[in-house]
Amino acid sequence: MRQRLIATLIAVLSMVLLAVMPAWWRQPKGLSYALDPDQFAARTEAMAKAHASGRSTETGQPIVRPPEGDVYLMARRWSWYPVLELEAGRRYRLHVASQDVVHGFHLSLNDAERLLVPGRVEVVTVRAEKPGRFAIVCSDYCGLEHNGMQAPLLVTDKP
Amino acid sequence: MADPLLERLHEALARSGLKREARAWALLAAWALAVAGLFALLLALARTPVVQDLLPWRGDGFFRKALVTHVDFSFVVWFLALLGVLLAFAAALLPKAGPAGAILGRIAVGLGILAFFLMALPALLDRGLPALNNYVPVLEDPIFMAGLVALFLALGLVSARLLAGMVRPERARDELALAGAAAALAILVSLLCFLIALGQLPKGLDPANWAEHLFWGGGHVLQFAYTILLVAIWQVLSRLAFDQPALSPALYRAALFAFLPFILAAPFFYARHPILSLELKNAFADLFLYGLVLPSLVAGLGVLTCWRQRTQPGGAAGLALILSVLLYGLGGLAGYTLGPNDTRIPAHYHAVIGGVNLAAMGFYYAVLLPLLGRPILGRKKMAVSLGLYGLGQFLWTAGMFLAGLLGVARKTAGAAQGLDSAPKTIAMTVMGVGGVMAVAGGVLFVALILYGLLAKRSRP
Ligand SMILES: [Cu+2]
Numbered sequence: 001m002r003q004r005l006i007a008t009l010i011a012v013l014s015m016v017l018l019a020v021m022p023a024w025w026r027q028p029k030g031l032s033y034a035l036d037p038d039q040f041a042a043r044t045e046a047m048a049k050a051h052a053s054g055r056s057t058e059t060g061q062p063i064v065r066p067p068e069g070d071v072y073l074m075a076r077r078w079s080w081y082p083v084l085e086l087e088a089g090r091r092y093r094l095h096v097a098s099q100d101v102v103h104g105f106h107l108s109l110n111d112a113e114r115l116l117v118p119g120r121v122e123v124v125t126v127r128a129e130k131p132g133r134f135a136i137v138c139s140d141y142c143g144l145e146h147n148g149m150q151a152p153l154l155v156t157d158k159p
Numbered sequence: 160m161a162d163p164l165l166e167r168l169h170e171a172l173a174r175s176g177l178k179r180e181a182r183a184w185a186l187l188a189a190w191a192l193a194v195a196g197l198f199a200l201l202l203a204l205a206r207t208p209v210v211q212d213l214l215p216w217r218g219d220g221f222f223r224k225a226l227v228t229h230v231d232f233s234f235v236v237w238f239l240a241l242l243g244v245l246l247a248f249a250a251a252l253l254p255k256a257g258p259a260g261a262i263l264g265r266i267a268v269g270l271g272i273l274a275f276f277l278m279a280l281p282a283l284l285d286r287g288l289p290a291l292n293n294y295v296p297v298l299e300d301p302i303f304m305a306g307l308v309a310l311f312l313a314l315g316l317v318s319a320r321l322l323a324g325m326v327r328p329e330r331a332r333d334e335l336a337l338a339g340a341a342a343a344l345a346i347l348v349s350l351l352c353f354l355i356a357l358g359q360l361p362k363g364l365d366p367a368n369w370a371e372h373l374f375w376g377g378g379h380v381l382q383f384a385y386t387i388l389l390v391a392i393w394q395v396l397s398r399l400a401f402d403q404p405a406l407s408p409a410l411y412r413a414a415l416f417a418f419l420p421f422i423l424a425a426p427f428f429y430a431r432h433p434i435l436s437l438e439l440k441n442a443f444a445d446l447f448l449y450g451l452v453l454p455s456l457v458a459g460l461g462v463l464t465c466w467r468q469r470t471q472p473g474g475a476a477g478l479a480l481i482l483s484v485l486l487y488g489l490g491g492l493a494g495y496t497l498g499p500n501d502t503r504i505p506a507h508y509h510a511v512i513g514g515v516n517l518a519a520m521g522f523y524y525a526v527l528l529p530l531l532g533r534p535i536l537g538r539k540k541m542a543v544s545l546g547l548y549g550l551g552q553f554l555w556t557a558g559m560f561l562a563g564l565l566g567v568a569r570k571t572a573g574a575a576q577g578l579d580s581a582p583k584t585i586a587m588t589v590m591g592v593g594g595v596m597a598v599a600g601g602v603l604f605v606a607l608i609l610y611g612l613l614a615k616r617s618r619p
Contacts, residue, residue, distance in 0.1 A: 010410070
């Protein structure tokens, strides 16, 4: 008798779990918009040129220190461009897009994740309270060097 | 063959004429592990100085192809062939197993054997572009792809055969028949997911992206079939080892039932979310978190209860069972701490897979060999293989998990790993020792079961 009761509970619980699964109601987070990859590259390049502040010894990419507001990050096989250096306590709108194939964007700072489908730009709000190094990794299999597709996000103290 | 369960299976296999089919799947599964091991050896040799120059294959290209083949044989072919055994057992246990079913089974076995060669050859011929995507890594090569299709078709056929024979539920009293039906459903739904994804994926997508998103959904559903197999094996091994099934009939049915809503829900995700979206990816990840935990927890607790109440030592079946539950549980716990791109991910899935493998080892020793070949006489050999594999997997997982905590990126080798601190080196060393032990246990297991299945039978 007790066995049957537990069995019924298990069956009912499985249905409840199915019903409350976020899979049913999860909607795309945040903003995204369509933009030609070339135009996105031009915007990223303009930012990189205007606010260059060095070169990363780790990834070989230029380090860019843009002011508060819109910042750009390009994904391509198998790197991120450029390395961004942001200031703690400030709010940035990070525009991320892929230049070639589908990639995934994951930022350890706020656990933000987006799928980067070429031709669409994803917008992630970034605000770090404290300085530090945070990891950007590709979170969608994109080819043989997928696991090496990592970059730091640098956050510095206010000057 | 004193055990009533083995007696009943023995009688059912003889009556239905499905014994040869079951044995063929059991052999195919064993050979799949042997081939996986062979490719693992080639992988190691390809990275060994001097020796690598003696191999007919060169460079990173071959390494990746061999890695793809190794993963597919140790993860896809091995488990699908094991499911073939379960499905043949289940079909044999039905009261009405007709000759048409046996012919269908023979076609499926033929397709399985064909798939085996088509999937193993391309890497050796250095053909095809490798993609190390999740669940079913592929070589972009028509021969390899044909092999994959043949394998899925084979399992689809025997799954459909079983479900067609089970239309009336009163026929499905037996534990293995019930598990077979649930697994068959998971296999068919997983194939349906592959087909839906195939239809929805845009043309001209990069091959790496294509393979990842083609197999993501159905790959998740396929893990339900593997987990159902695990629960069924735990149930049977617990009966053989401790003279008491892991779960009472009502609880066992409830645990199997608990998988079904999630399996059936999976195809609907493709209607709710675009094929290339994070929401679709996460929806399938939800299936694990919400759908796999409850039934495997119930079954695991059932096993541990039986073990506590045991009145007999349990033998090889008992050892396999306990190691399997512990390793699987450890892997499940590790799953809750996953970071997006570190070695805790492989720590999680290697432990979970290791748990299923340990159960499968016990299943071969205690059920398949006595029924389909000849039982292993030396208890020590079985215990050694289980102990080495189990302990090795524990160490491997612990080392990998630790390395993940310390932030070593996964799937990269050598200089790129950033082994810049002593703790990381220790973690990787523990992992290495564990890996060698697990491989030794695995090799002994494969040798034992191939011998047990192929040696001339002493029993009439
Ligand atoms: Cu990527």
